Amino acid sequence: MSELPEVAVTEVPADAVLLDVREDDEWAAGHAAGATHVPLPQLAERLAEVPEGDPVYVVCRSGGRSAKATEFLNANGWDAVNVAGGMSQWAAAGKPIESASGTPEII
Template sequence: MSDVPETSVDDLPADAVLLDVREDDEWEAGHVEGATHVPLGEVPGRLAELPEGDPLYVVCRSGNRSGRAVAWLNAQGLETVNVAGGMRAWAAAGKPMTADSGRPTVI
């Protein structure tokens, strides 16, 4: 995915607008506070619901699904950037997460 722009969790701007493309159970287990959740398979049909970001940063569990989302979204004319390593890298870096119930984790 060398043609997909990406950044590390450490280089992510503090005011980054995040789109989380993981599945519902993954989101519920733990996510970044303030991120917008749209599962990857629903992105094409929910473009109007995506947050405005300049650029919009896209995250999944490890960076693969978000990389596919970034490639597709950029082809649609949006400016998006993949978060390398995804939520696994986020958690490993000790970044804050929240969960719908219980202790936040990455599944």
């Protein structure tokens, strides 16, 4: 098996196609601006909702779920890259975050 493609938050391009695989409450609390949301447990049945990207950058809270999603997507024909450190590092790096409440937080 090949090594999982992974990049640091600071290496994600500003115009990257992002897929957030966290749960609904985590997404609502705060997510990367412009990301698409498909929770990891629903990914297999919602593949049609995965955004077109070359590559698709996959993010969760800290990098574990997104690693599983990246592995799954790559096995199914996508060019996916795991975002190391997830939304925790995204927020720490000052990258844009939005939320349903208008006051984003990473949970």
